[in-house]
Amino acid sequence: MIIDLNKIKKIYFIGIGGIMMSAAARYFLSRGKKVWGSDRESGPLIADLKKLGAKIYTGHKAENVTSDFDLVVYTQAIGADNPELKIARTLKIKKLTIYQLLGLLSRDKFTVTVAGMHGKSTTTAMLGLIMERARLDPTVFVGTKIKEWRSNFRLGHSKYLLSEACEYKDNFLNYHPDLAVINNLEAEHLDYFKNLVGAKKSFKKFVSQIRKGGFLVANIDNKNTRELIRGAERAVTWGIKNEADFSAKEIKTKKNGTVEFKLAAKGKVFREYNQRIFKLKVPGVFNIYNALGAIAGAAILGVKPAVAQKALAEFGGVWRRFEYKGRTKSGAKIYDDYGHHPTEIEATLRAAKEKFKKEKLWVVFQPHLYSRTHDFLKEFAEVLNLADNLILVDIYAAREVNEHQISSRDVVDLINKKYRRRSPAVYIPSLREAAGYVRQNLKKGEILMTMGAGEAYKVGEELIS
Structure with a gap:
């Protein structure tokens, strides 16, 4: 399919809150195009796009996509049965994945x-x-x-x-x-x-x-x-x-x-x-x-x-990469990191241990994807053991169903079985419960690092607010 992006006037983004999706939406807004889109829930990236003039729905519905759109851009995180993607096919609107779009933009x-x-x-x-x-x-x-x-x-x-x-x-x-x-x-x-x-x-x-x-x-x-x-x-x-x-x-x-x-x-x-x-x-x-x-x-x-x-x-770093978020009322420092693979987690925690040699390091980790947790169970246990105090919340499923019957409790059980820790790793299902536990136990001078590609950062935000 040949698409002349110069002739595109009105674009719809399915999953507009995704990090590269929102970047592409910003590109079209900067070019004076009309940008619409949808996502499962709101967030800071969507709030920024709305300020720039994008029209964004919460939730995916077929009626959101009409025949006057010149192009539909979608993230591969959505399923083939997404109602907006299905109606775009029915209406024969031009469609591109986000990376097909970026590849097209890079050609010249x-x-x-x-x-x-x-x-x-x-x-x-x-x-x-x-x-x-x-x-x-x-x-x-x-x-x-x-x-x-x-x-x-x-x-x-x-x-x-x-x-x-x-x-x-x-x-x-x-x-x-x-x-x-x-x-x-x-x-x-x-x-x-x-x-x-x-x-x-x-x-x-x-x-x-x-x-x-x-x-x-x-x-x-x-x-x-x-x-x-x-x-x-x-x-x-x-x-x-x-x-x-x-x-x-x-x-x-x-x-x-x-x-x-x-x-x-x-x-x-x-x-x-x-x-x-x-x-x-x-x-x-x-x-x-x-x-x-x-x-x-x-x-x-x-x-x-x-x-x-x-x-x-x-260079002071980027969003969600060893990012300093603020302090709790008790004076503990809060950091957040996007790390969700054992290699990334190890690198971040070793850097944190080097930076905060004398401070106790707390980690609240939310595994990302059932498949990744299953594939790297032993590796997750090994690197997360670097944390002085460790809490795991339920896995962020994203695009997956739990075919492996794996849970965060499996990671915690393996850590506590394999390693002799001063403070056993703790499994707490929800982010809110984890925030409550940390609030009661985190002391002045200690460090909290929230980690994961999902929503672990919300624990830190709740403690700061």
């Missing part, structure tokens, strides 16, 4: 993508801010809200388009990038890929779609991304442990958890970057990796190293 642009199982949003944010400071004026779609833009979208007026590229259901195959940053590759989304072999196959195809003369920018410390380099016409690498084109050396962690490192850059092309000191306000080794990916991408784009240094030194 110099396209930069950031892919990988972890760190996509932060790396995209870092690179987007560097590109902005370098006056490259990119259009940016990112899977989180960037504080500097107060948005998950930036409208640019140049040839550059930067987008986070999601691997789930091969969504990133809608792109044909000029520059593809890949942070990492491991077993994830096994409800779709089935196993690591399936994920590797999709990533190899993605690398094959890099445009002629384009670059793969890959984390050489991840053994699976190393395999992808063989299939690239031109590759630039970064890392900490292995020899790379861009390496972080002499890493120092300050008392407040921030870090700095000396950059070793190989080759004449990147010699301006060699031996430069980079400082980060965001904690953790994983954020050094995110920064290295952004630095390598910026260097290929011709950004001066001083510009990248300043942008990264001022």
Whole structure:
């Protein structure tokens, strides 16, 4: 189907509250288009869109979609039996998934993508801010809200388009990038890929779609991304442990958890970057990796190293990524993190333990998806055991039914059986009950980290309010 987006005047988004859906809705609003949409419930992203003029319904109903819409955009999180999607088919309205739309928008642009199982949003944010400071004026779609833009979208007026590229259901195959940053590759989304072999196959195809003369920018410390380099016409690498084109050396962690490192850059092309000191306000080794990916991408784009240094030194993190939310009345600090895979959780909790060496760390974790909880049960138990005090609430089902008969109680039982903890892990079904438990037990000077891709953040919000 050929779709001329310039002729589209009125668009309907099914699942408009999704992070990339709302970014695309912002794009059309910024172009003066009429935007309508729906979602199961309201939230901060929807509230922002309404302020910009979008008409949004709560709940999905067939009567919401009428024949005068030029395009329907939908998230793959909805089912095929969604009443709005079904009526759009009946009315023969043009339809695109969100990533089909983003791929279409990128066709005539110099396209930069950031892919990988972890760190996509932060790396995209870092690179987007560097590109902005370098006056490259990119259009940016990112899977989180960037504080500097107060948005998950930036409208640019140049040839550059930067987008986070999601691997789930091969969504990133809608792109044909000029520059593809890949942070990492491991077993994830096994409800779709089935196993690591399936994920590797999709990533190899993605690398094959890099445009002629384009670059793969890959984390050489991840053994699976190393395999992808063989299939690239031109590759630039970064890392900490292995020899790379861009390496972080002499890493120092300050008392407040921030870090700095000396950059070793190989080759004449990147010699301006060699031996430069980079400082980060965001904690953790994983954020050094995110920064290295952004630095390598910026260097290929011709950004001066001083510009990248300043942008990264001022970067204060993004929405729902080790985000400081506030204090309780008793003086305890509240943080929130989107981490929902064992690798992400471990990286965040180790960074938190490094930053808050003397403070007791509480974690309220809401597992995301029955399938993921089942597939990584042992790994979840291992990494969540890092928390001093741990509460698990019921699994956030999202798009799934509980075929595995798994529950958060299974994770808690495994932790308490396998590890000798001072404070046993606790299962509390609801977020409200968890908030009540934490309110009674969290003390001044202690740290609470809410974690998960669902609604765990609501516990922190309730305690602060």
